Amino acid sequence: MSAGHAEARAADAPRVVTATLSPAWDITVTVSRLDLGRSHRIGPAAGRLGGKGINVARVLADTGIGAYVQGPVADEHRPEAARSAEVEASTGGTPVWDLTPTPSRLRCSYAVVEGSGRATVLNETAFEHPPEVWEALTDSISRRLSEPAVSVLVLSGSTPADCPEDFHSNLVTAAHAAGVSVIVDTSGPGLLRAARAGADWVKPNAEELNELFADVDLIASAGELVRAGAGHVLVSRGEEGMVLVDRTGPRSSARLGRVLQGNPTGAGDAAVAGVARCLAAKSQGPEPARLPDEDVRAILREAVALSASAVLMPQAGQVHPEWQNLRHEVVITKEQA
Numbered sequence: 001m002s003a004g005h006a007e008a009r010a011a012d013a014p015r016v017v018t019a020t021l022s023p024a025w026d027i028t029v030t031v032s033r034l035d036l037g038r039s040h041r042i043g044p045a046a047g048r049l050g051g052k053g054i055n056v057a058r059v060l061a062d063t064g065i066g067a068y069v070q071g072p073v074a075d076e077h078r079p080e081a082a083r084s085a086e087v088e089a090s091t092g093g094t095p096v097w098d099l100t101p102t103p104s105r106l107r108c109s110y111a112v113v114e115g116s117g118r119a120t121v122l123n124e125t126a127f128e129h130p131p132e133v134w135e136a137l138t139d140s141i142s143r144r145l146s147e148p149a150v151s152v153l154v155l156s157g158s159t160p161a162d163c164p165e166d167f168h169s170n171l172v173t174a175a176h177a178a179g180v181s182v183i184v185d186t187s188g189p190g191l192l193r194a195a196r197a198g199a200d201w202v203k204p205n206a207e208e209l210n211e212l213f214a215d216v217d218l219i220a221s222a223g224e225l226v227r228a229g230a231g232h233v234l235v236s237r238g239e240e241g242m243v244l245v246d247r248t249g250p251r252s253s254a255r256l257g258r259v260l261q262g263n264p265t266g267a268g269d270a271a272v273a274g275v276a277r278c279l280a281a282k283s284q285g286p287e288p289a290r291l292p293d294e295d296v297r298a299i300l301r302e303a304v305a306l307s308a309s310a311v312l313m314p315q316a317g318q319v320h321p322e323w324q325n326l327r328h329e330v331v332i333t334k335e336q337a
Contacts, residue, residue, distance in 0.1 A: 013149035014066035014096055015280040018053035019141055019171075021186075022126040022157045023071045023099075024109040026050030028263075028315050032115045046315055049073070050109065052156035052185060055269035055317035056276065057095035059306060062319055065277055067095045067154075068144050072102040072133050098144065100137040102129045113314065117261045128162040141171060145178040152279045154183045154272060155199075159190030169197035181279045181287060185272050188212065195230035200287055201279075203272055205236045219243065219250050219335075231287060234275065234303065236268055241304055243335065248290050250335035254300035256308045257329045266316025267307040274303035297332050304330045 028046045057067040107124035114120075144150055153175045155168060168190065175182045176198070183201040184194035187208040195202055202225055204212070209221040222233040222245040233245045241255025278299045291299075309323035310316070320326075 012066065013147065014068050015149050016057070016060055016065060016067040016152045016154060016276050017141060017144045017150055017180075018057040018060075018067050018069055018095075018154040018156060019137070020051035020053030020069070020071035020157050021155070021163055021167075022107065022160050023049065023051040023054060023073050024107045024123070026109050026111065026316065028111045028113060030113050030115075030314065034112055034114050034118075034120060048315075049106075050317060052269050052272075053154060054095075055266050056154050056156055056185075056273045058317035059266075059270050059273035059310070059319050060276060061095045063273070063277060063306070063323070065273075065280055067276075068098045068150075069095045070098055070137065070141050070144070071100065072104070072129050072137055073099040074102050074104060074106055076105075098140065100133060100140055102133045104129050104133075111263075111265055111316070113263045113265075117263060117311070119263050119265050121265060126158070126160040128160070131164075134162075134164055134167065138167065138170060142174050145175055145180050150178075150180060151282070152181050152183065152276045154185070154276055155194070156185040156269065156272060159186050159188065163190070165193065168194045168199070172197040172199055183272055183275055183279070185268065191225070192228060195225040195228040198229045198231070200231040201234060201275055202230045202232075203234045203236065203268065203275070205268060206238070209235060219245060223249070232291070234271070234299075236271055236307070238264070241331075242271065242300060242307075244296060244300060246290065251291075251296050252293075252300060252332050252334050254304045254330055254332045256304055256326065257331050260308055260311045262311035263314060263316075264311050266310040266313070266318065269316060270310035270319055271303040271307040274306040275299055277306075278302050300332055301327050301330045 057069045060067045104127040107126050110122040112120045172182050181200045184199045185203045213221040215221045218235055222235050225233045235243050239259050243253040244251045305326040308326050309320040312320040
């Protein structure tokens with residue numbers, strides 16, 4: 001292979017690894033209005049392999065960034081994943097599937113989306129995996145971290161009860177040893193463990209912060225995660241946008257200049273993809289203790305634009321083709337410490 005071809009292959013190689021600890025078969029139902037206690041006649045439901053990290057990988061692929069998809073999925077569901085990949089490849093970009101086998105059944109997630117944009121989501125609890133599945137998943141992720149093109153690891157989704165307590169910390173350590181930045185989007189004790197492990201970025205929403213710290217002041221709660229060890233905390237606040245807090249205090253907040261109607265279930269995952277896109281565009285190496293203001297604005301603009309564009313799409317893991325134009329509508333405000 002010539003040097004030119006080798007460089008082209010390296011440029012095309014996935015730069016992000018996404019891990020979904022609790023994948024699901026996502027079923028989306030659209031109705032004009034959901035009336036509790038009554039029967040509804042609906043159009044065909046849309047179903048595909050999903051989960052937060054998988055949604056992130058799909059958004060990255062749709063916006064030109066390759067990603068490896070990691071997670072425990074039973075062999076019986078692999079044909080479904082293959083069909084899903086074929087459909088995605090025929091309509092646009094597709095991530096690289098690198099799933100870990102498990103004997104445990106895949107959980108289901110049901111999203112009922114009304115014409116108003118209100119979404120009601122029913123999530124099954126994840127089924128437990130044998131210890132060797134978690135070991136195999138850790139090994140698989142670690143192998144991908146050693147690839148020269150990989151510069152970002154994303155750990156997304158709820159942390160199952162049977163997940164080893166040192167899962168996040170071990171992968172944060174392995175990623176940093178490989179010069180890879182880590183983004184964690186989870187909740188509860190898993191979020192706090194990720195911060196304590198030194199994750200470069202964590203992305204809680206307002207509800208998750210309140211549940212963890214029982215504090216109505218989101219900036220103060222985000223500061224608790226920073227003091228625990230997280231490098232940056234990106235808090236999503238729904239229609240109010242996002243705010244970024246780091247080791248020097250609150251930096252900036254950002255929101256779209258208008259409110260969009262649609263399905264918000266994939267908005268947070270698209271925001272994580274926005275952060276990952278910006279980090280993947282940088283060279284490998286440790287991040288500075290304080291990001292330059294220019295980088296803060298770029299990350300917030302990307303995260304808000306992708307998050308907003310996801311609201312316009314029927315399923316999580318999709319972004320509107322005109323998402324880049326939304327960058328110009330993002331309003332960024334400097335926060336006071």
